[in-house]
Amino acid sequence: MLTNEEVAQDIIRKYENAVGEFDDPFGLLTFTTSRETIIPVLEYLKDHPVYQISFLTDITAIHYPDSPDREYCVVYHAHSLVQNFRVRIKVYLTAADLHIPTATPLYASANWMERETFDLFGVIFDGHPDLRRILNMEEMDYHPMRKEYPLEDSTRQDKIDALFGR
Amino acid sequence: MTTEELDLANKAGVPARTDEGPVQYVNELTTLNLGPTHPATHGIFQNILQMDGEKIVSGEQTIGYIHRAFEKIAERRPFYQITTLTDRMNYCSSPINNMGWHMTVEKLLGIEVPKRAQYIRVIMMELARIADHLVCNGILGVDTGALTGFVYLFEEREKIYEIYEEMCGARLTTNMGRIGGMERDLSAEAIRKIRKFLAEFPKVLREFESLLNRNRIFMDRIVGVGGISAERALSYGFTGPNLRAAGVDYDVRVMNPYSSYEDFEFDIPVGQSGDTFDRYMVRNEEIWQSLRIIEQAMNNLPEGSYFADAPQYYLPPKQEVYKNMEALIYHFKIVMGEIDAPVGEVYHAVEGGNGELGFYLVSDGGRAPYRLHFRRPCFIYYQAYPEMCKGATLSDAIVIMSSMNVIAGELDA
Numbered sequence: 001m002l003t004n005e006e007v008a009q010d011i012i013r014k015y016e017n018a019v020g021e022f023d024d025p026f027g028l029l030t031f032t033t034s035r036e037t038i039i040p041v042l043e044y045l046k047d048h049p050v051y052q053i054s055f056l057t058d059i060t061a062i063h064y065p066d067s068p069d070r071e072y073c074v075v076y077h078a079h080s081l082v083q084n085f086r087v088r089i090k091v092y093l094t095a096a097d098l099h100i101p102t103a104t105p106l107y108a109s110a111n112w113m114e115r116e117t118f119d120l121f122g123v124i125f126d127g128h129p130d131l132r133r134i135l136n137m138e139e140m141d142y143h144p145m146r147k148e149y150p151l152e153d154s155t156r157q158d159k160i161d162a163l164f165g166r
Numbered sequence: 167m168t169t170e171e172l173d174l175a176n177k178a179g180v181p182a183r184t185d186e187g188p189v190q191y192v193n194e195l196t197t198l199n200l201g202p203t204h205p206a207t208h209g210i211f212q213n214i215l216q217m218d219g220e221k222i223v224s225g226e227q228t229i230g231y232i233h234r235a236f237e238k239i240a241e242r243r244p245f246y247q248i249t250t251l252t253d254r255m256n257y258c259s260s261p262i263n264n265m266g267w268h269m270t271v272e273k274l275l276g277i278e279v280p281k282r283a284q285y286i287r288v289i290m291m292e293l294a295r296i297a298d299h300l301v302c303n304g305i306l307g308v309d310t311g312a313l314t315g316f317v318y319l320f321e322e323r324e325k326i327y328e329i330y331e332e333m334c335g336a337r338l339t340t341n342m343g344r345i346g347g348m349e350r351d352l353s354a355e356a357i358r359k360i361r362k363f364l365a366e367f368p369k370v371l372r373e374f375e376s377l378l379n380r381n382r383i384f385m386d387r388i389v390g391v392g393g394i395s396a397e398r399a400l401s402y403g404f405t406g407p408n409l410r411a412a413g414v415d416y417d418v419r420v421m422n423p424y425s426s427y428e429d430f431e432f433d434i435p436v437g438q439s440g441d442t443f444d445r446y447m448v449r450n451e452e453i454w455q456s457l458r459i460i461e462q463a464m465n466n467l468p469e470g471s472y473f474a475d476a477p478q479y480y481l482p483p484k485q486e487v488y489k490n491m492e493a494l495i496y497h498f499k500i501v502m503g504e505i506d507a508p509v510g511e512v513y514h515a516v517e518g519g520n521g522e523l524g525f526y527l528v529s530d531g532g533r534a535p536y537r538l539h540f541r542r543p544c545f546i547y548y549q550a551y552p553e554m555c556k557g558a559t560l561s562d563a564i565v566i567m568s569s570m571n572v573i574a575g576e577l578d579a
Contacts, residue, residue, distance in 0.1 A: 025510055025511050025512070026273060026510070026511075026512050026513075028513055030511075054400065055400055055403070056403060057403075057515075057522070057524060057541060058524060058526065058539070058541045060526060060539040062528060062536070062537045063537075075526070077513060077524070077526070077541075081400075081414070081416050081421075084421050084422070086513070088513065107401055107403070108398070108401040108402045108403075108549065108550070109401065109402050109403030109546050109547075109549065111549055112545065112546065112548075112549045113403075113546065116545070120237070133230075134229065134230060135229065135230040135233040135578060135579075136230060136233065137230070144235065144238055145237060145238055149238075151235075151238055151239060151241065151242050
C-alpha cells in the first residue's frame with residue numbers, strides 16, 4: 001500500500017526544485033510542477049515499476065484571473081490501477097504564455113481532454129496532433145470557461161447579486 | 167496511365183481515364199455521413215466515415231451538438247441546484263449522477279451520511295445501473311434486427327421508473343436525494359415495488375438472455391466485432407463495462423468503495439477480447455450482480471434516519487418550517503443559496519452506468535463552486551471509436567457504437 005508521503009518524498013528526491021506545493025486534500029496527493037517537467041513527471045510515474053500510475057483519469061484547467069503570473073492552472077489526475085493510488089498534478093501558466101506540452105504520446109485519451117481544455121480555456125497544447133475546438137463551434141472567438149465571460153446577459157437588471165445581499 | 171497519375175486521381179477521388187477503354191473507378195473512397203440525426207446514433211453526434219466499398223477506412227467524430235455548458239452554469243449556482251444539471255448528463259441512469267454529486271459535496275462539507283441513507287442510495291444506484299444496461303443491451307438487439315427482446319426489457323425499465331417515481335416523483339430527470347441524505351424514506355409502496363421487481367425481473371431477464379445470448383444470427387453479428395485490447399482500452403481511458411469487457415477488472419465500487427459498497431458481496435464480470443459480444447455479456451452479468459446487491463441491501467436495510475444531522479445543509483421538513491424559527495431560517499438560507507461551503511478541492515468518483523464518473527470540485531468558500539469539472543466516461547472513451555471500427559463494415563460500426571453505449575448528454579455535458 002503506497003502512502004502519499006513516500007511517493008512525495010521520491011518525487012522530491014528526483015525532481016528537487018521543479019516540483020513543490022505538496023498537499024493531500026481529502027487524501028489525494030497533490031503537487032505543482034512546471035510545464036518543462038510535467039511530461040517527464042507523468043512519464044516517470046507511468047513507467048515506475050512499483051507505482052505504475054498509468055491511467056490518465058482527467059485533464060482540465062482552472063482560471064484564476066486575480067492571481068498574477070498564475071492565471072491558469074492545468075490539472076492532471078492520474079491513477080494507478082495496480083496500487084489503487086491517485087495523484088493530482090498542477091501546472092500554473094501565465095495568461096501571456098498559455099503553452100504546455102501535450103500528453104498525447106503517453107496517453108491516447110489525452111487527445112480529447114486536451115482539445116476540451118483548449119476549447120474552454122484556450123490553453124495551447126504544443127505538439128497535439130489535432131488541436132481544434134471540440135464542444136463549441138469553430139467560429140467562436142472566445143474561450144467560454146474563462147472567468148471574464150459572464151454566464152448571464154450583463155445588461156439584465158433582475159439578477160444583480162447585490163439585490164440579494166450577496 | 168502512370169502510377170503517379172493513378173495516385174493523383176485516387177487522391178482527388180475522381181474517376182481515372184485509361185487508354186484501354188471506359189472509365190475506371192480505382193480505389194475511390196466514399197464519404198459517408200453517419201449522423202448527427204440518425205436513428206442508429208441514439209443521440210446527436212456525427213461520424214464522418216471514409217468508406218472503401220463496404221469497409222471503413224477511417225472515421226472522424228464531431229460532437230458538441232447538445233453541449234449545454236453545465237460547467238459554466240454550475241459556477242453561478244448554489245450546490246443543491248447543480249443536481250438538476252447532473253440529471254441531464256447520462257439520462258439513462260440519472261440517480262447515479264445525482265448521488266455522485268451529493269457525495270462529492272458531502273465530502274467537501276464533511277457530512278457523514280447515516281447507514282440507512284447509504285443503503286437506500288445503493289438500491290437506487292443499482293436500479294439505475296440496471297435501467298442503463300437494459301437500454302444498452304435492448305438497443306443492441308434492435309440494431310441487429312431483434313426487436314422482441316427490447317420490448318420485453320422496456321416493460322421492466324418502466325417498473326424501475328415507477329420506483330423512481332415513488333422515491334422522488336420524477337421518472338427520467340430524477341433530481342433524487344439531497345445533500346446530506348435522501349429526500350424521503352423508502353415508503354411502504356416503494357418497498358413493495360422493489361420486492362415485486364426483484365421477484366419478477368429475473369424471469370424476464372432470463373427470457374431475454376435465452377432470446378439473444380446463444381442466438382446464431384445475433385452472435386454472427388457481434389462476436390469478434392469492434393474488439394479492443396486491454397492495453398489500448400486503458401490508454402484510451404476506458405472505464406466501466408467497456409473496460410471490463412477488455413479484461414481489466416477495474417470497478418470504482420470495489421477499488422474505492424463509497425456509500426457502503428464494501429458491505430455487499432458481488433462479482434465483477436470481465437470479458438476477454440473486448441469485442442461487442444463481450445461488452446454485451448458483461449452488461450448482462452452486471453445486471454445480475456446489481457440484483458444481488460439490491461437484494462442484500464433490502465434484506466439488511468438498517469434502521470435509523472435517512473438524512474444526516476446537518477441542519478445548515480439539509481432542508482428541514484416542511485411542518486417544522488411553519489412552526490420552528492431555526493427551521494425557517496435554515497429553509498430560507500438553503501433555498502436562497504446563502505450557505506457558504508468551505509474552501510477546498512475534491513475529486514470524487516462513482517461507478518456510473520458507463521464507467522468512472524468523476525466530479526472535480528474546487529471551492530473558494532463561496533455559495534457556488536469556483537470550478538466544477540465532470541469526468542464523463544463517454545466523452546473519454548468515444549475517442550476510440552474510429553480505431554475500433556477501422557476495417558469493419560458499416561453495419562458493424564452501428565453495433566460497435568451501440569454496444570459502447572455512447573449517451574449524447576454525457577458526451578457533451
